Amino acid sequence: MKELREAILKQGFGIGHDIVKVDMFLNHRLDIALLTNIGQAFYEAFQDEPVDMILTIEASGIAAAITTAQAFGNLPVIFAKKSRTTSTLSSDVYEAKVYSFTHKSENFIRIAKNYLPKGSNVLIIDDFLANGEAAEGLAEIVRQAGAHVAGIGVCIEKGFQAGGQKLRNEGYRVVSLATVTGIENGRLQLADADDAD
Numbered sequence: 001m002k003e004l005r006e007a008i009l010k011q012g013f014g015i016g017h018d019i020v021k022v023d024m025f026l027n028h029r030l031d032i033a034l035l036t037n038i039g040q041a042f043y044e045a046f047q048d049e050p051v052d053m054i055l056t057i058e059a060s061g062i063a064a065a066i067t068t069a070q071a072f073g074n075l076p077v078i079f080a081k082k083s084r085t086t087s088t089l090s091s092d093v094y095e096a097k098v099y100s101f102t103h104k105s106e107n108f109i110r111i112a113k114n115y116l117p118k119g120s121n122v123l124i125i126d127d128f129l130a131n132g133e134a135a136e137g138l139a140e141i142v143r144q145a146g147a148h149v150a151g152i153g154v155c156i157e158k159g160f161q162a163g164g165q166k167l168r169n170e171g172y173r174v175v176s177l178a179t180v181t182g183i184e185n186g187r188l189q190l191a192d193a194d195d196a197d
């Protein structure tokens with residue numbers, strides 16, 4: 001997606017060899033016009049799949065999940081929770097263990113069972129794809145629910161990490177709107193074209 005690639009090159013930067021910072025439009029400050037177009041791009045990529053709901057993980061996946069849900073005609077969005085808050089989440093949950101690449105820690109993600117009916121067609125959306133842990137955890141929860149993964153859409157794939165290859169090898173249809181191929185002295189290198197071009 002050309003507009004996203006341009007935003008990454010203009011406003012993003014890298015830290016070390018493997019962290020991509022795009023706080024200016026995706027992870028802290030939100031560029032709503034860009035996010036709306038991201039939602040539209042995911043709609044165009046997955047419109048031929050049966051999709052009943054959008055599934056993401058708090059917090060950074062929620063913005064793109066919302067605009068994607070709007071592009072599909074206001075589908076529900078469910079976001080997996082990372083903390084066990086007894087007041088808001090009952091014990092009747094699906095859960096999966098996810099190793100966080102950015103926080104270097106293992107967490108459980110949880111979704112209340114009643115929001116993920118058996119047989120649902122679920123489109124997974126997230127901001128980044130790195131080692132694929134978050135997407136694998138979400139797909140595992142979909143499996144536990146007896147639902148179906150309609151596809152996996154990520155705004156930015158880090159092509160130098162293994163997640164994209166792993167998920168595609170497992171048979172998931174993965175669409176990334178921009179691919180960072182490397183980081184050199186803080187500068188991000190991008191693939192010339194992406195799935196949405």
Ligand code: 5GP
Nearest residue numbers: 019020060101128129130131132133134163
């Ligand atoms: P994975 O689970 O694929 O290893 O990593 C994806 C998750 O970690 C995403 O939900 C995203 O929030 C976070 N993440 C991974 N790499 C980066 C990165 O380079 N920058 C940012 N901002 N988040 C990342």
